[in-house]
Amino acid sequence: MFLSFYVSAQVVTGFNNITDVNGNVHSLTSYLNDGKFVLLNFYLESCGNCMATAPMIQSIYDDFGQNQCELIVLNMIVQTSAPYYTDQECINWMLSNGCPGPPNFSNQSGIDWGQFYSTHGGSFAQSYLITPVDHSVVFSHAGGVLDELAL
Numbered sequence: 001m002f003l004s005f006y007v008s009a010q011v012v013t014g015f016n017n018i019t020d021v022n023g024n025v026h027s028l029t030s031y032l033n034d035g036k037f038v039l040l041n042f043y044l045e046s047c048g049n050c051m052a053t054a055p056m057i058q059s060i061y062d063d064f065g066q067n068q069c070e071l072i073v074l075n076m077i078v079q080t081s082a083p084y085y086t087d088q089e090c091i092n093w094m095l096s097n098g099c100p101g102p103p104n105f106s107n108q109s110g111i112d113w114g115q116f117y118s119t120h121g122g123s124f125a126q127s128y129l130i131t132p133v134d135h136s137v138v139f140s141h142a143g144g145v146l147d148e149l150a151l
Contacts, residue, residue: 010136011136015029018111020103020104021088021091024103037132038130039060040074040130041076042077042127043075043076043078043126044079045077049123050125055097061102067102067103075099075105076104077106084107085106125144128141
């Protein structure tokens with residue numbers, strides 16, 4: 001069960017036909033049009049809050065059906081300059097930080113995370129719950145360790 005409230009009228013765009021580090025293609029629009037909630041989690045490889053949040057993201061992924069039920073969880077690495085993590089380095093980061101389950105996307109995915117950074121913060125970890133009702137953010141978290149209970 002999701003208890004949600006609107007924290008922003010921001011409609012999320014993009015994230016369509018993006019390939020995760022395992023070669024699987026994902027489309028945010030398809031997930032939302034199928035009535036799924038989507039949790040986008042952005043992380044930096046050197047961020048202590050991101051490392052502390054990773055096991056909570058894994059727990060949410062496990063507790064809500066491992067992307068087979070009404071919640072889809074997607075992890076996105078944010079790197080602003082080269083050298084960028086390879087797909088294998090992204091996999092290794094998630095494994096070593098306790099979040100191996102959800103699909104993970106490297107910088108090579110061409111993901112535009114800037115729409116969140118400018119709107120919701122400027123610190124990490126960052127996580128956003130998007131509703132299928134109007135494709136907008138209903139929960140945002142930027143900075144500090146994710147409060148799993150609040151989400």
